[in-house]
Amino acid sequence: MPPTEHxxxxxxxxxxxxxxxxxxxxxxxxxxxxxxxxxxxxxxxPDFMQVSHREVARVEQVLNERPRKR
Numbered sequence: 417m418p419p420t421e422h423x424x425x426x427x428x429x430x431x432x433x434x435x436x437x438x439x440x441x442x443x444x445x446x447x448x449x450x451x452x453x454x455x456x457x458x459x460x461x462p463d464f465m466q467v468s469h470r471e472v473a474r475v476e477q478v479l480n481e482r483p484r485k486r
Contacts (some may be wrong), residue, residue, distance in 0.1 A: 453479055457475045
């Protein structure tokens with residue numbers, strides 16, 4: 417069986433990739449919220465080849481350290 421597109425992508429970026437199950441709507445809200453937060457740092461259409469690893473690590477740290485509702 418040939419690899420799917422997400423398997424190819426995961427292998428190429430060398431990290432885990434999480435996909436929601438198609439009918440697991442309770443999981444999609446967190447993904448959409450995270451996309452919105454990422455767009456604050458990286459507006460639509462950035463060339464990620466021009467974004468440094470340091471900048472990505474800084475954004476990751478900011479997002480991981482922000483308070484969250486529980």
